[in-house]
Amino acid sequence: MNKEFHLQSVLVIDDDIELTDMLSTYLSGMGYSVNVKNDGEAGLSEAISGHHYDLILLDVMMPKMDGFDVLQKLRASHTTPVLMLTARGDDYDRILGLELGADDYLPKPFNHRELVARIKAIVRRYTLSAGGGGTEQDLLINDIFLSPSSQQVKVSDIALELTTTEFMVLRLLMLNAAQRVTKEQISLKVLGKPLQAFDRSIDMHVSNLRKKISAVAPGDKIKTLRGVGYMLLPE
Amino acid sequence: MNKEFHLQSVLVIDDDIELTDMLSTYLSGMGYSVNVKNDGEAGLSEAISGHHYDLILLDVMMPKMDGFDVLQKLRASHTTPVLMLTARGDDYDRILGLELGADDYLPKPFNHRELVARIKAIVRRYTLSAGGGGTEQDLLINDIFLSPSSQQVKVSDIALELTTTEFMVLRLLMLNAAQRVTKEQISLKVLGKPLQAFDRSIDMHVSNLRKKISAVAPGDKIKTLRGVGYMLLPE
DNA sequence: ATCGCCTTTACACAAGCTTTACAGTTTGCT
């Protein structure tokens, strides 16, 4: 999966207030700074304003200026990754958008998982081609060594095979070592969606992490905070 | 789980009289003030009437105005958490509802436990995003050190193993050190429900707290205010 | 179609919250 999911700043251009509210909530919850414009004209001027955006979510059908126009004009000067959103499901839109330089295309209605998956895919592609800068710091806590730049984890100097999600959960726990991390936080930051009732997926990822870690080093390095979440033990 | 937020007021919008009666009885029993409207129009006007609601339970299929319409119009001005109820189980409804800004979706028929779980999940999410995290300060009173970020308590520099509830009781007492804290307050803020007659659970939590603290440091740091509640001694 | 992996389901288990029970204590009343 992606080597590095480290979005800082996202611009959302869509006239659907409900949708932009939702996107804003979720993306903010994932730790990103989100800016919203509700028509094409305002969106374009913000996009080329000088403020740097790592990703633009762009609706096709909008008042004043549609998404294709925005994209075309934007591409005259910027290479910012763009994910197009549209209510129509036909291929023509898709092809037109991609020809104009969109990075991907997402038909409405879409669910969070799909949105997150596509955002991740774009960011991965972009950061890899842009030389994939490893600005992330390596971490070493309680005999666990984690290197974001190479997506590698070593415990007691033995390499572990982690999935991307497991890696991100571990990284979040290590970044907050000796501090409680709630399941809500993990769900938002790692999976990009709020924790739902009866959702056990975080438990599973932690369980799998523990299994892989304890296969190499004895003792549980992850403490359960019942009814709250988890905590990485510092020692 | 965040128990520091107590639902006060719930609005139920559903044309199924039997169901609303049941919900009303049940939620009232949990200590919430419940208001019921039996069609979408009445529901919407109540929701935006100025009376504050902490949560709205909203049926999809209703006369006059369906749940999606209500939700859409509500979202123009309000961010009140909404839990959608519907007889249909298909994903499209769910996605549409979530896009319009619903917080969750509950297919009928549902049982009490599921309803309560989903309400809790929403409340948890809501209070978390409403700045529950960063403002919690470490406290040091009468040789008791309490750190919310790590959910850790040390007495005379020796770590205690407290449950989350015990931790929250102690924190509440420390926040109000040298001031009386009634059992009613403790029940509301820590357990999230009003104190019932013959309810001894607060006494038990305090008793367990005392036991754990005095195992490490002699002398009772918690004073009993007979007929009122408890107080943490400052010295 | 196949693979990998995320999510859901199911169930046993454990943690810990609440209730029960009873002894001890305080308060209020005569």
Added chain:
DNA sequence: AGCAAACTGTAAAGCTTGTGTAAAGGCGAT
């Protein structure tokens, strides 16, 4: 003082809920 009623402390039982994890299911990627 004497007594009853109300309140509190706490051990132990009971019960609810959260958690660990295997296994099945689902879904995007290839």
